[in-house]
Amino acid sequence: MSDVYAALAPALAGSTVTGAASLSALAEHELATLGHGDLPRWQQALAALPAVVTRSELDHGAPRLGAPADDPGALRDTLMRLHPWRKGPLCLGGVEIDTEWRSDFKWDRVAPHLDLDGHTVLDVGCGNGYFGWRMLGAGAKCVVGIDPTPLFVMQWRAQAHFAGNLPNFVLPLKDTQLPCDLAGFDTVCSMGVLYHRRDPADHLARLMACLRPGGTLLLETLVLDQPGEAVMVPEGRYARMRNVWGVPTPGNLAGQLEQAGFIDVECVDLARTTVAEQRSTDWMRFESLPECLDPDDPSLTVEGHPAPVRAVMRAKREQGERAAVGRRQPGRAEQTTKND
Numbered sequence: 001m002s003d004v005y006a007a008l009a010p011a012l013a014g015s016t017v018t019g020a021a022s023l024s025a026l027a028e029h030e031l032a033t034l035g036h037g038d039l040p041r042w043q044q045a046l047a048a049l050p051a052v053v054t055r056s057e058l059d060h061g062a063p064r065l066g067a068p069a070d071d072p073g074a075l076r077d078t079l080m081r082l083h084p085w086r087k088g089p090l091c092l093g094g095v096e097i098d099t100e101w102r103s104d105f106k107w108d109r110v111a112p113h114l115d116l117d118g119h120t121v122l123d124v125g126c127g128n129g130y131f132g133w134r135m136l137g138a139g140a141k142c143v144v145g146i147d148p149t150p151l152f153v154m155q156w157r158a159q160a161h162f163a164g165n166l167p168n169f170v171l172p173l174k175d176t177q178l179p180c181d182l183a184g185f186d187t188v189c190s191m192g193v194l195y196h197r198r199d200p201a202d203h204l205a206r207l208m209a210c211l212r213p214g215g216t217l218l219l220e221t222l223v224l225d226q227p228g229e230a231v232m233v234p235e236g237r238y239a240r241m242r243n244v245w246g247v248p249t250p251g252n253l254a255g256q257l258e259q260a261g262f263i264d265v266e267c268v269d270l271a272r273t274t275v276a277e278q279r280s281t282d283w284m285r286f287e288s289l290p291e292c293l294d295p296d297d298p299s300l301t302v303e304g305h306p307a308p309v310r311a312v313m314r315a316k317r318e319q320g321e322r323a324a325v326g327r328r329q330p331g332r333a334e335q336t337t338k339n340d
């Protein structure tokens with residue numbers, strides 16, 4: 001078994017987080033047993049990364065990891081073997097990776113509403129770990145990301161090769177695999193995940209279980225930008241995604257969070273996703289948002305639904321013992337689906 005996550009429990013030592021040892025053991029096991037047809041190709045790409053001086057400048061739209069490589073062309077080719085790069089931008093060994101998403105746009109919407117100074121953070125559905133670098137840059141003590149998509153874990157490992165020993169981890173896990181004893185994070189984030197879950201209440205219960213009393217939840221998700229309590233349940237696809245189970249209004253979402261036991265629930269940002277934020281690039285050559293919008297009316301998706309609007313919700317876990325009362329316990333494992 002590898003020791004990719006050996007630094008995780010030490011990075012959380014002295015914090016309120018419990019269960020770090022069982023989490024890292026589970027992550028090592030999952031990493032060792034990952035199944036994907038492209039895994040050998042990705043592992044060869046990781047093995048071909050050049051030795052560079054590790055370093056990091058994290059407070060950038062494109063975090064700059066590692067000193068410039070001697071042969072940038074060769075490094076670019078190696079990193080391309082980890083295509084598609086969805087979340088970024090990133091600069092690895094001097095190579096600029098223009099990802100599908102300008103995730104820095106999302107970070108700029110989220111960051112003003114988070115105080116991460118000295119915080120332990122759990123980022124559920126973290127993608128390739130881009131936001132973890134930004135969170136460290138904003139003062140977080142340690143960021144534990146989980147994401148079940150093997151390629152994103154490989155992309156994180158490539159980034160970590162250049163960054164060196166920084167406490168930003170991406171573990172190959174779903175929320176439903178989080179160990180029962182994992183608890184006590186100062187901040188828990190879930191961005192772009194809730195609409196992929198058939199049972200959103202179960203997702204919220206799991207997020208709550210990992211927060212310390214008084215801790216902060218940051219939830220970012222697709223919403224229906226209208227007043228009231230509706231939830232759009234797309235029949236078939238939504239913006240060509242097969243796995244969008246529900247898109248609530250902000251009001252409905254706030255109610256779901258309160259039902260889960262969160263307090264001080266606020267919608268702190270609402271933004272329509274633009275084709276400047278999500279588009280195809282050399283580093284993500286498949287179709288993207290422009291192909292998912294109605295060419296005659298970009299306020300609609302190609303299926304005729306309202307085009308994507310995303311909300312940032314912030315909420316708190318109550319202080320003290322009452323925090324555990326009256327909320328749903330996380331349920332049994334469910335099937336989850338592809339990434340977007």
Ligand SMILES: C[S@@+](CC[C@H](N)C(=O)[O-])C[C@H]1O[C@@H](n2cnc3c(N)ncnc32)[C@H](O)[C@@H]1O
Pocket residue numbers: 087103124125126127128146147148149152173174175176190191192193196336337338339340
């Ligand atoms: C739309 S992406 C969002 C990535 C990133 N958080 C962001 O906001 O850009 C959704 C991510 O959730 C992951 N995901 C899907 N189901 C999940 C689950 N049950 N638990 C944790 N992550 C999940 C996917 O692999 C994917 O990386």
